[in-house]
């Protein structure tokens with residue numbers, strides 16, 4: 181059998197796999213990936229979800245925010261990741277201003293799906309619900325992203341923990357329920373207290389992936405450069421350098437996967453309360 185057919189027959193992780201894991205209380209792991217070599221390494225170590233994040237603006241392009249990243253940039257890196265993987269679910273970020281209207285979102289999601297994404301991710305709460313509905317109706321699976329939304333950094337005035345007041349915490353919970361009702365099949369929640377993330381995870385039936393959101397979400401995601409301790413500039417408090425106690429990158433990633441599965445990561449020092 182040709183290599184292509186073999187790969188096509190191997191079973192890839194899907195949203196149903198993640199739903200089952202949520203129901204059974206099995207924690208899953210996710211990393212960002214931007215190129216074939218790292219994507220294959222992560223796939224081989226059993227990372228469940230690979231995200232072509234617009235964080236590539238920071239860690240690949242050297243910019244100080246994610247706003248300069250284009251759909252074509254994400255599409256290029258999505259191609260590099262998809263061809264190198266056999267098992268992981270491949271999710272691609274819709275970048276800044278590429279989903280301002282449902283029509284625009286469809287056009288740009290099509291570019292990312294054709295490049296090999298199996299799902300697209302977009303930042304926003306209530307205002308993106310129409311867009312989510314439109315995408316899902318047209319066969320594009322959607323991961324929503326709430327809490328700290330890096331594309332809004334200049335509106336928020338910095339990267340800050342979200343949901344600190346009772347009112348903001350309630351709004352985040354409302355947004356989570358709204359994006360699920362609109363058809364999102366996965367949710368990323370970034371930089372909120374452990375308590376808010378726990379409430380959101382328990383309130384939703386779709387799997388919730390946390391970053392800087394404490395240990396109670398269904399999955400955990402990190403920017404790959406942070407977990408190897410090689411990001412330029414500020415490394416967020418919630419990430420951990422897994423290479424320090426590992427002999428090589430493979431064992432660092434394997435340790436990340438097992439630490440997440442067994443509830444050792446994130447620890448209290450990586451969480452906000």
Ligand SMILES: Nc1nc(=O)c2c([nH]1)NC[C@@H]1CN(c3ccc(C(=O)N[C@@H](CCC(=O)O)C(=O)O)cc3)CN21
Pocket residue numbers: 234235238239246328330339340341371403405406411414415416417418
């Ligand atoms: N390398 C990298 N890692 C990331 O996690 C990441 C990116 N880049 N680029 C896109 C966004 C930006 N992100 C960030 C960036 C900074 C903080 C940060 O400085 N957080 C403070 C919390 C401040 C507070 O207490 O309110 C921290 O100390 O971690 C958080 C998320 C997450 N994403």
Ligand SMILES: CC(C)C(=O)C(=O)O
Pocket residue numbers: 212231232233234235236273325368391401402403
């Ligand atoms: C940090 C994750 C969730 C992300 O959106 C990115 O890498 O762009």
Ligand SMILES: [Mg+2]
Pocket residue numbers: 233234235273330
């Ligand atoms: Mg992103």
